[in-house]
Amino acid sequence: MPLQFNPVKVFSGSASTALASKIARAMGREPGEVTINRFSDGEFQPSYNESVRGCDLFIVQSTNAPSDNLMELLLLIDAARRASAHYVTAVIPYFGLARQDRKDKPRVPISAKLVANLLCAAGVNRVLTMDLHKAQIQGFFDIPVDHLFAAPVIIEHLSRRNDGKLTIVAPDAGGAERARAYAKRLDAELAVVDKRRTDDGTAEVMNVIGDVAGRTCIIQDDIVDTAGTIVKAAAALKQAGAERVIGCAVHGVLSGPALDRIEHSVMESMIVTNTIPLAEKRQHCSKLQELSVARLLGQAIRSIHEETSVSSLFV
Secondary structure: OOOOOOOEEEEEOOOOHHHHHHHHHHOOOOOOOEEEEEOOOOOEEEEEOOOOOOOEEEEEOOOOOOOHHHHHHHHHHHHHHHOOOOEEEEEEOOOOOOOOOOOOOOOOOOHHHHHHHHHHHHOOOEEEEEOOOOHHHHHHOOOOEEEEOOHHHHHHHHHHOOOOOEEEEEOOHHHHHHHHHHHHHHOOEEEEEEEEEOOOOOOEEEEEEOOOOOOEEEEEEEEEOOOHHHHHHHHHHHHOOOOEEEEEEEEEOOOOOHHHHHHOOOOOOEEEEOOOOOHHHHOOOOOEEEEOOHHHHHHHHHHHHHOOOOHHHOO
16 A cells, blocks of 8 residues: 655745745645735734645745844744644755854854754754755754755766866865865865965965866855855965866855955856855856756655655765
8 A cells, every 4th residue: 555645835935935946846846825924114924825734844945144034934834833734844955054053262152053943943843954064063953954965966067067177176174075075076186275364364375285287176165155265265276377267165145245256256157056046146246157956955855755765865
């Protein structure tokens, strides 16, 4: 007798509407409809436009700035629980506030742990996320966390390019493990950019460790925010003799001067995924190139719903 599953529905908050639509369609279905009413003082009230009683809900929402995105996700979870949803999974392609994952100086918060507590308090049963800033953030939750990586999508794209002699570059020592994994899959060389501050503490000297002369260098990172580090790393690689330099990151936060820095940098292009909406930003930077993680997330959602292994999606 075949297994019987509860109906599955995919919804999204306002931060990830486009991505949720692509995820749902990759699964062969349409996304559910949500209305978010706003009061004159800015307070908002999300409501589902269809019954979710007894359903397995997957709520897609990245928690990038502004903080309304996180609050919206919490309210959507609460509304789903109060509407008698059977199982609620928060699909968080970009887990914001994750860079504060420890106390690195006195009197500061551990925001990643606080967000985990808030999600659990709202009543979520499971979290599906992608490329956490630090993998140990999974341990902040007392519920199951499926931590996916965008590597299959990025590696497939890079393997189709004809970039000649390829070197994967870590923009700092902390990213060496990630860059090594990409280099192994692409049969490429590995290099690391070592950042050193000058005596007055104002400037950074970039020392390139590895063979980059005459090669195509792809700087691989998890997050590109203000783009200061990646642009300086690109300039250092060019000075070291790199023939071409391409930036690549999973999450394109791209705040402050990031777009202008990328546009005027020595990088040929900046590859990012659509875990954070990029449509408006692409209008201001011709070098941005977007890859979609919708199919990967759709496969993970199907596996979670059908209670099959998700491990084949991990890299």
